[in-house]
Amino acid sequence: MNTNMHSKFTVIKGPEILSEIVFDTDSAIFGNSTGADILLDNQFISRRHFQIRKETDVFWITDLGSRNGTNVNGIDLTPNKEYILKHNDTVSLAQGNVILLFTEPLFTSEVTKLIEIPQLNPSSHQQAETNLRVDSDSRKAYVQGSEVSNLSRKQFDILEYLFSNKGKAVSRDQIANVGWPERPDDVSDSEIDQYIRQLRLKVESDPSKPKVIITRRGYGYTIP
Numbered sequence: 001m002n003t004n005m006h007s008k009f010t011v012i013k014g015p016e017i018l019s020e021i022v023f024d025t026d027s028a029i030f031g032n033s034t035g036a037d038i039l040l041d042n043q044f045i046s047r048r049h050f051q052i053r054k055e056t057d058v059f060w061i062t063d064l065g066s067r068n069g070t071n072v073n074g075i076d077l078t079p080n081k082e083y084i085l086k087h088n089d090t091v092s093l094a095q096g097n098v099i100l101l102f103t104e105p106l107f108t109s110e111v112t113k114l115i116e117i118p119q120l121n122p123s124s125h126q127q128a129e130t131n132l133r134v135d136s137d138s139r140k141a142y143v144q145g146s147e148v149s150n151l152s153r154k155q156f157d158i159l160e161y162l163f164s165n166k167g168k169a170v171s172r173d174q175i176a177n178v179g180w181p182e183r184p185d186d187v188s189d190s191e192i193d194q195y196i197r198q199l200r201l202k203v204e205s206d207p208s209k210p211k212v213i214i215t216r217r218g219y220g221y222t223i224p
Helices: 106-112 122-131 153-164 172-179 189-203
Strands: 007-013 020-023 027-031 050-055 058-063 070-072 082-085 090-093 098-103 132-135 140-143 214-216 220-222
Touching: 058 070, 132 153, 140 153, 140 189, 153 172, 153 189, 172 189, 172 220
Parallel strands: none
Antiparallel strands: 007 020, 007 098, 027 050, 050 058, 058 082, 070 090, 090 098, 132 140, 214 220
């Protein structure tokens, strides 16, 4: 088997019988149970500890409410929230009882270098969570506690949809369905991107370096 075409974890510390964990599915659950997709035989690992999900050549990691936690590059993951996982990221489980080094397939590693994604650090996630608030009932949005003024109906609908899917990638087709329900199949990418630029002018402190609405190149957008 050519492991260069598969994702893998190199075991730095943990189950002694494993040196590498190779997997090639779009979604895999890791845990200390025969019911998990990948078995990690360690007493400190939960039965369903974490999940890896691949979407459009980008990998996402989610702690599944594990008893002893999941940590990436020194950052503790919030349970049941997706985070982007990148080539050579270190995943520490159960307070360091198991340590894994993530390696993307060679072809995927080259692709993801071109994708604009938020870095996994406290400031990026905290900023996205605390700077933006969307109130669906009042149809108002707030950045750093101040109301975002002059949002058109379409701008609010798009922003609300992105916010309701926070942490997930939203495709341009999905945005077209929300913003242009009367003609979703007749909306160009450039028209969608223009509305995103308008939104960034309203919600980003520096629209040229967006941190609230992030581009998923070749796919769409996400609010991390």
